[in-house]
Structure formats: structure tokens, C-alpha cells
Amino acid sequence: MGEIVLKGVTKRFGDVEVIPPIDLAIHDGEFVVFVGPSGCGKSTLLRLIAGLEDVSGGKIEIDGKDATETAPSDRGLAMVFQSYALYPHMSVKKNIAFPLKMAKLPPAEIEAKVQAAAKVLNLSAYLDRKPGQLSGGQRQRVAIGRAIVRSPEAFLFDEPLSNLDAALRVNMRLEISELHHTLKTTMIYVTHDQVEAMTMADKIVVLQAGRIEQVGSPLELYRTPRNRFVAGFIGSPKMNFIEGAEAAKHGAHAIGIRPEHIRISTTEGMWKGTVGVSEHLGSDTFLHVTTEHGLLNVRAGGEVDLHHGDSVFLSPDMAQLHRFDKEGGALK
Amino acid sequence: MSTQASRTAARLMISPAVILLLGWMIVPLAMTLWFSMQRYNLLMPGMGGFTGFDNYSYFLTDPAFFDAIKNTLVLVLGVLAITTVGGLLLALLLDQPFWGQGIVRVLVIAPFFVMPTVSALVWKNMFMNPVNGVFAHLAKSIGLQPYDFLAQSPLASIVLIVAWQWLPFATLILLTALQSLDSEQLEAAEMDGAGPISRFFYVMLPHLARAITVVILIQTIFLLSTFAEILVTTNGGPGTASTTLTYLVYVQSLLQFDVGSGAAGGIVAVVLANIVAIFLMRMIGKNLEN
Amino acid sequence: MARAVTPRRKALVTVLAWTIGLALFFPILWTVILSFKTEGDAIASPLTVLTTPFTLESYHVVQDRSNYFLHFWNSVVISLGSTLFALVVAIPAAWAMAFVPGPKTKDLLMWMLSTKMMPAVGVLVPIYLLFRDLGLLDSRIGLVVVLMLMNLPIVVWMLYTYFREIPGEILEAARMDGATLKDELIHVLTPMAVPGIASTLLLNVILAWNEAFWTLQLTTSKAAPLTTFIAGYSSPEGLFYAKLSAASTLAIAPILILGWFSQKQLVRGLTFGAVK
Numbered sequence: 001m002g003e004i005v006l007k008g009v010t011k012r013f014g015d016v017e018v019i020p021p022i023d024l025a026i027h028d029g030e031f032v033v034f035v036g037p038s039g040c041g042k043s044t045l046l047r048l049i050a051g052l053e054d055v056s057g058g059k060i061e062i063d064g065k066d067a068t069e070t071a072p073s074d075r076g077l078a079m080v081f082q083s084y085a086l087y088p089h090m091s092v093k094k095n096i097a098f099p100l101k102m103a104k105l106p107p108a109e110i111e112a113k114v115q116a117a118a119k120v121l122n123l124s125a126y127l128d129r130k131p132g133q134l135s136g137g138q139r140q141r142v143a144i145g146r147a148i149v150r151s152p153e154a155f156l157f158d159e160p161l162s163n164l165d166a167a168l169r170v171n172m173r174l175e176i177s178e179l180h181h182t183l184k185t186t187m188i189y190v191t192h193d194q195v196e197a198m199t200m201a202d203k204i205v206v207l208q209a210g211r212i213e214q215v216g217s218p219l220e221l222y223r224t225p226r227n228r229f230v231a232g233f234i235g236s237p238k239m240n241f242i243e244g245a246e247a248a249k250h251g252a253h254a255i256g257i258r259p260e261h262i263r264i265s266t267t268e269g270m271w272k273g274t275v276g277v278s279e280h281l282g283s284d285t286f287l288h289v290t291t292e293h294g295l296l297n298v299r300a301g302g303e304v305d306l307h308h309g310d311s312v313f314l315s316p317d318m319a320q321l322h323r324f325d326k327e328g329g330a331l332k
Numbered sequence: 333m334s335t336q337a338s339r340t341a342a343r344l345m346i347s348p349a350v351i352l353l354l355g356w357m358i359v360p361l362a363m364t365l366w367f368s369m370q371r372y373n374l375l376m377p378g379m380g381g382f383t384g385f386d387n388y389s390y391f392l393t394d395p396a397f398f399d400a401i402k403n404t405l406v407l408v409l410g411v412l413a414i415t416t417v418g419g420l421l422l423a424l425l426l427d428q429p430f431w432g433q434g435i436v437r438v439l440v441i442a443p444f445f446v447m448p449t450v451s452a453l454v455w456k457n458m459f460m461n462p463v464n465g466v467f468a469h470l471a472k473s474i475g476l477q478p479y480d481f482l483a484q485s486p487l488a489s490i491v492l493i494v495a496w497q498w499l500p501f502a503t504l505i506l507l508t509a510l511q512s513l514d515s516e517q518l519e520a521a522e523m524d525g526a527g528p529i530s531r532f533f534y535v536m537l538p539h540l541a542r543a544i545t546v547v548i549l550i551q552t553i554f555l556l557s558t559f560a561e562i563l564v565t566t567n568g569g570p571g572t573a574s575t576t577l578t579y580l581v582y583v584q585s586l587l588q589f590d591v592g593s594g595a596a597g598g599i600v601a602v603v604l605a606n607i608v609a610i611f612l613m614r615m616i617g618k619n620l621e622n
Numbered sequence: 623m624a625r626a627v628t629p630r631r632k633a634l635v636t637v638l639a640w641t642i643g644l645a646l647f648f649p650i651l652w653t654v655i656l657s658f659k660t661e662g663d664a665i666a667s668p669l670t671v672l673t674t675p676f677t678l679e680s681y682h683v684v685q686d687r688s689n690y691f692l693h694f695w696n697s698v699v700i701s702l703g704s705t706l707f708a709l710v711v712a713i714p715a716a717w718a719m720a721f722v723p724g725p726k727t728k729d730l731l732m733w734m735l736s737t738k739m740m741p742a743v744g745v746l747v748p749i750y751l752l753f754r755d756l757g758l759l760d761s762r763i764g765l766v767v768v769l770m771l772m773n774l775p776i777v778v779w780m781l782y783t784y785f786r787e788i789p790g791e792i793l794e795a796a797r798m799d800g801a802t803l804k805d806e807l808i809h810v811l812t813p814m815a816v817p818g819i820a821s822t823l824l825l826n827v828i829l830a831w832n833e834a835f836w837t838l839q840l841t842t843s844k845a846a847p848l849t850t851f852i853a854g855y856s857s858p859e860g861l862f863y864a865k866l867s868a869a870s871t872l873a874i875a876p877i878l879i880l881g882w883f884s885q886k887q888l889v890r891g892l893t894f895g896a897v898k
Binding site for chain 3: 338339341342343345346348349350352353356357359360361363364367422425426428429430431432433435436437438439440441442443444445446447448449450451453454455457458459464466469470472473496499500501504505508509512542543546550553556557559560563564577578581582585586591594595597598599601602605606608609612613
């Protein structure tokens with residue numbers, strides 16, 4: 001079981017309220033991602049759940065029991081840190097065995113569990129090495145190994161992939177997702193990268209300045225963002241926003257249209273513009289088009305023969321248009 | 333960032349050190365302050381009593397006091413100048429590639445580990461002695477009259493001895509700092525058209541600023557209490573030619589048994605050191621920020 | 623810079639560096655050489671000295687006359703004792719400051735350093751009188767206490783800079799892994815902190831060994847460490863070069879060797895981590 005419920009949880013550092021009262025329910029077996037720009041309080045929230053920070057108010061319940069005052073190690077959670085936090089003086093084997101040793105398990109059982117975890121994570125060949133002798137990806141796997149041997153109620157990940165290079169990041173992303181399917185344990189994952197959030201999460205929690213902006217599945221957030229912040233944060237490349245007279249035509253303060261929802265034509269369309277930088281990726285072509293409504297990003301599928309300086313016409317897909325009021329809230 | 337429990341534990345763990353240092357600072361200092369206002373001479377028991385600031389006026393108007401201040405300044409500034417400039421040049425030299433770097437490094441650092449009494453005696457007798465010292469032999473061999481260093485220029489000789497002890501320290505720190513300079517910065521400067529001298533002043537020296545601050549701070553702390561070198565070489569003489577403030581207080585209180593005026597001298601030294609300290613702490617505080 | 627250096631330039635630098643290095647080292651080298659000569663040979667002119675035979679005579683005289691080993695042992699007890707006591711007090715303090723930093727931590731550290739700036743003479747009189755009244759003059763325990771307090775700020779600072787390099791996340795990971803404070807200390811912190819503690823110990827033993835204000839003021843004979851013992855050669859014994867050299871060599875050799883081993887730590891330690 002790994003059900004975690006936050007009830008009015010707040011955190012203050014001195015007089016600064018970094019997390020205003022938050023209510024959130026995380027169900028057993030869910031993969032939940034906290035995402036937001038740096039400094040939004042997502043890591044603090046994770047550390048509150050872990051017990052590494054005291055809450056200033058509210059309650060944290062784990063499996064229905066109040067865990068607000070429980071010591072970190074008694075909450076039944078395992079955490080993978082951004083820096084991996086491996087013990088540098090211990091071998092890989094000892095690192096993975098450490099939580100079991102602390103739980104005073106018999107040596108034979110520890111050995112069996114470590115071997116099993118090492119096998120799952122492809123670490124069997126490295127058990128006697130020290131963390132210093134491993135690559136970034138291997139260290140990451142040791143950190144995960146140390147978390148899974150305890151069979152925790154839930155895993156907490158604090159930006160675990162941010163120290164890896166791009167190719168490795170994609171790999172580890174898949175491995176963690178695969179692990180979630182195998183273990184079916186609750187996972188809470190913190191990242192500032194919306195691509196990680198979209199690809200891994202069952203449920204995304206978008207945070208800004210300590211506040212929850214929206215909670216939902218990746219596609220819910222993509223299709224029906226509740227406000228301009230979520231609309232701009234989820235989706236890559238970013239949504240285009242247009243204000244002023246053009247927005248007023250649609251009865252809104254601002255309208256938003258995703259780059260993939262704009263059709264491009266050399267002959268006719270709603271908005272006339274000039275192509276600036278064009279990025280030809282083969283599978284996609286991203287065009288930066290200057291129009292009377294400002295710079296708009298457009299995603300055209302496949303190979304498109306348009307280049308710097310070409311005149312084009314853009315037409316938004318009206319069904320995919322997002323409308324926002326003055327405060328940034330979405331209009332139905 | 334931490335939990336309440338760990339903060340309480342932290343306070344408990346820090347307190348022994350704080351209490352000890354507070355005790356070490358405040359109790360004797362208060363006693364010194366008290367003695368400094370008493371008539372208190374170990375040779376004249378029963379002659380005690382409150383005298384207000386008499387001890388201070390006695391100590392501060394003593395001609396030896398001004399000599400001591402002047403000598404202290406000469407000693408500290410002289411050693412600082414020799415060691416920082418010399419250390420910088422030596423560090424630049426040792427940073428170049430050459431054969432036997434490791435051995436030369438060991439040779440250069442060695443004087444720092446020699447205890448002050450030994451280095452003072454070795455210099456005084458085996459080098460500066462006007463009859464049998466190495467310098468005297470050298471002078472005689474080229475037909476010159478041997479020079480009696482400690483009698484004729486006692487303070488300069490002491491500066492030389494102390495600088496010999498501290499030059500390695502300055503060199504080692506500056507060398508370490510120099511080696512931590514990102515070589516790409518120097519290459520970038522070179523691509524930007526900076527010659528060796530510009531590179532030194534615009535790239536190396538700013539990089540070394542922090543290390544130089546540290547050298548000055550640490551050395552000042554230790555140099556202000558230079559004692560053994562004076563005791564075993566000149567005993568502060570001839571006259572007061574090499575008496576520093578530290579040495580003067582020692583003479584007053586433990587040689588002339590005048591505890592009262594010795595204590596007054598101690599307080600004067602504390603006040604002066606604090607002026608220097610405030611200045612230096614600002615400097616290092618700023619440098620330790622980042 | 624990974625660029626080839628002309629051999630001529632390298633040769634020039636080599637000659638210059640070795641000349642300066644040998645010149646700086648010469649007083650020590652000369653002391654060691656003279657310690658193996660007879661008194662008569664030791665005062666001869668430098669070039670003549672090198673041709674005279676070696677002898678261990680002076681070393682015998684030094685030991686016979688002044689019980690060198692007593693003073694050596696005093697130095698060991700005083701420097702090691704004061705350092706160990708300082709470590710016992712400083713380790714918890716530095717640990718707390720490094721891992722549970724509060725808004726006042728920096729000020730506290732600066733204050734500790736500032737106690738080091740207080741000139742020793744400022745408290746010479748009361749300490750001397752206190753020691754006299756408590757019967758601590760010329761006692762090893764008295765010096766251990768004074769030198770411990772003297773070096774405590776440096777010990778705290780050094781440990782603090784070493785501990786600060788242990789990432790806090792590791793301790794949090796240990797806590798998540800179910801380690802109690804005791805486990806954390808035994809299995810995680812101590813193994814990671816041992817190198818730092820060792821170099822702090824080494825450097826402070828060196829500083830205490832060479833301390834020459836309080837040792838000279840507070841001891842005369844029975845508790846006198848090597849600094850005081852050597853100061854006794856001031857005069858007229860100082861004119862006996864061979865004996866002075868032998869005594870000096872014995873006094874500096876142990877610490878010189880320790881010092882060569884701890885060059886790197888010296889930089890880190892004495893600069894409070896400000897230079898690496």
C-alpha cells in the first residue's frame with residue numbers, strides 16, 4: 001500500500017511562506033510527477049513528504065495513518081536524491097545493503113535481496129566497486145537499487161536525471177517507467193522538465209510559487225489547461241499567446257494556440273507573416289514566423305521547403321484555440 | 333534547512349566549544365582589566381590598591397612604549413612585505429615546469445616546520461655570529477670586516493629570521509592558488525591579445541586576491557605575538573631597539589614583576605590588535621562569502 | 623597549459639628554482655651537518671667544515687647533559703594532548719555548524735576566529751598568576767589546557783571546512799535508509815570524516831609542537847617541551863655549535879617529517895578552506 005494524503009500542508013522558512021496550504025491525494029500505485037520552474041517549491045514538498053523537513057502546518061497521512069510527526073525512516077518511504085547521495089566509502093554492494101543492515105535483517109536475506117536488485121538493475125558486475133569508479137548512469141542505478149531493496153510503500157525521486165547527459169536521460173526515463181510497471185509501487189517524482197513529466201506520469205501536479213496550479217493526467221493538462229501558466233508550461237514547443245484586438249474577436253483577453261495546431265500555407269490563411277529561423281529536424285520542421293501579432297512558433301510535420309525570409313500564411317485550428325481572461329484563467 | 337530536533341541537538345553540540353572560548357576570552361581579559369587598575373607589584377606585596385589609570389599613563393608615556401609600537405609595526409609590515417612579494421615571485425617560479433619540482437617544493441616548505449627557538453638560535457649563532465658565523469666567514473674570505481647583525485641592526489635581523497620562517501607558508505598558499513587557476517582563462521586572455529604581463533595583472537593577480545588576503549590575515553595573527561625569536565636573540569635590545577609590544581609586556585610583568593603596568597600594556601595590545609582585527613576580519617569575511 | 627616548453631627555458635627555471643630552494647633549506651642542512659662534527663671543527667670556516675670527519679659525539683653529550691628524551695616526551699604529550707582535547711570539543715561543534723547551519727553560523731565562526739586574534743600578552747598576567755596559584759606552572763596539564771584553548775578556533779574551522787564538503791544529502795539518505803543518529807555517526811559520517819580529522823590532528827600537532835610563547839612563559843624544567851629546552855641554549859651554550867646543532871636537529875626532525883607529509887593539509891587547514 002502506498003497512499004499519501006496531504007491535508008492543508010504548509011511550510012514557512014521564518015516569515016516566508018514557501019508553501020501555502022496544499023491539499024493533495026496520491027493513490028496507491030500512482031506515478032505522480034511534481035513539475036514546475038525552479039524555486040516553485042516542488043523539492044520542498046517532496047522533502048516534507050519524506051520527513052526531511054518539518055511541516056509548519058497541516059497533516060500528512062500515509063496509508064490512512066497520520067505520519068506528520070513520524071521520523072523519515074519510519075515512514076516506509078525510499079528516496080533517490082539528485083546527487084545520488086551514495087556513500088563514497090562503501091562498495092556498491094554495501095551501499096545497496098545499507099538500509100537492510102539498518103533494519104537488522106539476517107545477512108543471508110540481505111545478500112539475496114542485494115543480488116536480486118543488482119540483477120534487475122544490471123549492476124551484478126559492479127558490486128565490488130566504489131561509487132567513484134562508476135559512470136553517472138551506473139551511480140543512478142545504485143541509488144535506485146538502494147531504494148528498491150527496502151520494498152518501500154512509495155518511492156520519492158528528487159530530480160534524479162538532472163545530472164545525466166541527454167541520451168542517458170532518455171534511457172533512464174524508460175528504465176524508471178519500466179520499474180514502475182514491474183513494481184506497481186507509488187512513485188513521486190520531482191522534475192523541472194515537462195517532457196519527463198509528460199512521458200512518465202500517471203498524474204502531473206503543476207506547481208508555481210508553492211501553489212498547485214493544476215492536477216491531472218498528462219493529456220488533461222495538455223488539452224484543458226486551467227490557466228495560462230499551465231498552458232505555457234506544458235507542451236513543447238511552448239504555446240503561442242496573442243493579446244489585444246485579435247483576442248477580443250474571440251471574446252477573451254488572450255488567446256493561445258499550440259505550434260502544432262497552426263496550419264501553414266504559402267498562398268492563403270488568416271495571418272500573414274515572414275519566416276525567420278527555421279529548424280529542419282527531418283521528422284518535424286519548426287518555424288519562427290513574424291506576424292502582425294508578434295512572433296509565432298509553428299510546427300509543420302515532416303520536411304517542409306520553407307526558409308528564412310519566405311512569406312507565409314498561418315491559420316489556427318479553431319477547435320484547438322484556448323481562451324484566457326485578464327487574470328490568466330481559462331475560459332470555457 | 334532541517335528539522336527542529338536536529339537544531340536543538342546542534343545547539344547542544346556547539347555549546348562546549350563556545351563556552352570554553354568565552355571563558356578563555358572573558359575571564360582572563362576581565363582579570364587583566366582589573367589588574368591594570370591596581371597597584372600590584374610582585375616584589376612589593378601589601379602595596380596594593382586601586383590606582384585608576386595610573387598604570388596606563390605610566391605605560392603609555394614610557395619611551396619604550398613608542399619604540400615598541402614602532403618596532404612591532406616594522407616587524408609585522410616588514411615580514412609581510414618580504415613574504416608576500418617573495419612568496420608571489422617564488423610561487424610563479426615554482427609553477428613553471430622544471431626538473432625535480434617535488435624535491436624543491438619540499439626544500440622550500442621546510443623552514444615553516446622549524447620551531448621558532450631553533451630557527452632563532454641557528455641564525456643567531458651559526459649564521460649571524462660576528463666571529464664564527466657563516467656570514468662572518470664569507471665576509472672574511474672576500475676581505476671584508478664581519479658585520480655584527482644582531483648588535484648593529486637587531487630589528488632588521490629579526491625581520492629576516494621571521495621572514496625566513498614564513499616565506500614558505502606564503503609561497504605554498506600562493507602556489508596552490510595559482511595551480512587552481514583555470515588554464516582556459518589564461519588561454520582566453522592570450523587569444524584576446526594579452527601579453528604575459530597583462531595576463532599576470534588582469535587574470536592571475538585578481539585570482540590570487542583571496543589567497544593573498546588569507547596570507548596576510550594568518551601571518552598577522554601569528555606575527556603580532558612573535559616572542560621566542562626576540563627572547564633568544566636580542567632580549568629586546570640593545571636598549572629597546574628590538575622590543576615589540578608583546579615583548580615589552582613580558583618584560584614589565586614577568587621580569588620587572590610590575591603586574592599592574594604589565595596588565596595595562598596587555599590591554600593596550602588587545603585594543604590595538606582589535607583595530608587590526610576588525611580591518612582584517614572585514615577583508616576575509618568578504619572573501620569567504622562566496 | 624599543455625604546451626611544449628623549450629628545454630632551455632626549462633633548464634633555466636630548474637637552475638633558478640633549485641638555487642633558491644637550496645638557499646632556503648641551507649640553514650637546516652647546515653645545522654644537520656654541524657651536529658655531526660666536533661666542537662672544534664664546527665666553528666671552522668664553512669669549506670673546511672665539509673672536509674672534517676663525522677662523529678656522533680654531540681648527540682651523546684646532549685642526552686647526557688640534559689635528558690633530551692624527557693623534553694621530547696613533554697613535547698609529545700603537550701602537542702598531542704592539547705590537539706586531542708581540542709578535537710573532542712571541536713568535532714561536535716563543527717559537525718553541527720556544517721550540517722545544521724543556522725543564520726548565526728557564519729557570525730559564530732568569525733567570532734571564534736576573532737578570539738585567535740587576541741594577543742597572548744593580553745592575558746599573560748592573569749594566566750601566569752592563575753597558574754602560579756593553582757600550582758600549574760611548569761606542569762604538562764596546564765600547557766595542554768592553554769594550547770588546547772589557543773588552537774581550538776583553528777581546529778573548529780578546519781573541521782568545519784572538511785565537514786562542509788560532505789554532502790548533506792548523504793546524511794539525509796542515511797536517515798531515509800533508517801539509520802539512527804548513532805548509525806549515521808558510525809557508518810556514514812565517521813568514515814567520510816576520518817581523512818579530514820586526521821589532517822586536522824596532524825597540523826595542530828605541528829602548531830602545538832612549535833608553539834613558543836606559552837611554552838616559554840609557563841614552563842622551566844620538568845614540564846619543559848623542546849621549545850623551552852632549546853631556548854636554554856641561548857647563551858653561552860649557543861657558542862657550542864655542534865651541541866646546539868645536535869639538540870636542534872633532534873627537536874625539529876620529527877616535526878619536519880610530519881610536516882612534509884601534510885603540506886596539502888597545511889594549505890587547506892591554515893587557510894580555513896579559503897584556498898584549495
